Amino acid sequence: MANRMSSSSSSPISRWLGGLALLALVLAATLRAAPAPRIVAVGDVHGAGDAFASILQKTGLIDAQKRWTGGTAILVQTGDLLDRGQDVRQILDLLMALESQAAAAGGRVHSLLGNHELMNLIGETRDVAPDLYRRFADGRSEQKREDAFQTASKIAGGSAIDKAEWMAAHPLGYVEYREALSASAPYGKWLRSKPIIADVGDTIFMHGGINLDFTSESVDNINKRVRKELTEFEDGFRWLQQHDLAAPFSTLGEIARAAQDEWAKLDAKRKRDALTEEDVNEAKLLLPILKIDASAILNPNGPLWFRGYSTWTDQEGSERMPALLKKYKVKRFVTAHTPQPSGQITTRFGNTLYLIDTGMLNGKFYPGGRPSALEIDGEKVTPIYVDR
Secondary structure (H helix, E strand, O other): OHHHHHHHHOOHHHHHHHHHHHHHHHHHHHHHHOOOOOEEEEOOOOOOHHHHHHHHHHOOOEOOOOOEOOOOOEEEEOOOOOOOOOOHHHHHHHHHHHHHHHHHOOOEEEEOOOHHHHHHHOOOOOOOOHHHHHOOOOOOHHHHHHHHHHHHHHHHOOOOOOHHHHHHHOOOOHHHHHHHOOOOOHHHHHHHOOOOEEEEOOEEEEOOOOOOOOOOOOHHHHHHHHHHHHHHHHHHHHHHHHOOOOOOOOOHHHHHHHHHHHHHHHHHHHHHOOOOHHHHHHHHHHHHHHOHHHOOOOOOOOOOOOOHHHHOOHHHHHHHHHHHHHHHOOOEEEEOOOOOOOOOOEEEOOOOEEEOOOOOOOOOOOOOOOOEEEEEEOOEEEEEEOOO
């Protein structure tokens, strides 16, 4: 019996199981020993194409031909590619190309949405550089603009539209720009696929900030919430277009007014008669447009607009940051959105918060601003600038 037991303990199956256990230990030790990938975070770009490329080159992520050279590094861009500057198309093309190039090299690109991306997606174009529209114009732009004016006049019904004024507000290329950001176009489709927050390693990256007074949802649920609110807004906008109450190029103000007018009609009907099922469905489609100011997309305390991380006093931050770090199980937050007057990345609250918007566009919007990046390499966190 003793001999049989001894023979059994060294059977092929036992040796195989023992080998698996040893392999598991070796793999676990290897994973623990493997260094964390290098992370490079870049804040607001705002159409500053050359400046954006220069900081990516400085950090070694791209070469002079703007091709990925970062290997297994991770690039996180925290939103606000759009508005104010003119190189929007150049920047979008670059990031879209770098995504696949980085993945092929074992790296990754996280492109996040900022408040200006969401503004443009819902038709709020007040901060678009006028000269940018011309970069989207083509040989058919004059006719497209004339057709758009006729459509706007039809929607207005009995309200006359001053043509010269309308044309000035809709320069050549405006219609094409809005088309380029639509859900069916490459740029628009790409933007709509992006989250607003990325949890990478032990760091949360985002544009504005999580205000626990506004939401205590998980990162995943905050991303889902913004995507859901955008989808519901666009469902209502689509309904308005289908009923000749708005056009694809309508501004947010025009969309909101059309929704308000229809809501007023429904309310008047409700006071006279019972609403039909079709009326109720219409109301459900219009409501997200009417409540857009309270949504995570536009609410000043929401994750895309919150400026508390920059404006909190040292005491407020020391009281609130520990709860944020504990809630999201990270060591630090990296955010942008609020340009730093010094033109330098700002560290706050015991190195638990990094504010990385340094006014890359420079010029009249951000005098003294400059391109910058934040490098996280293991436990070492380093600001990087083009000039040093």
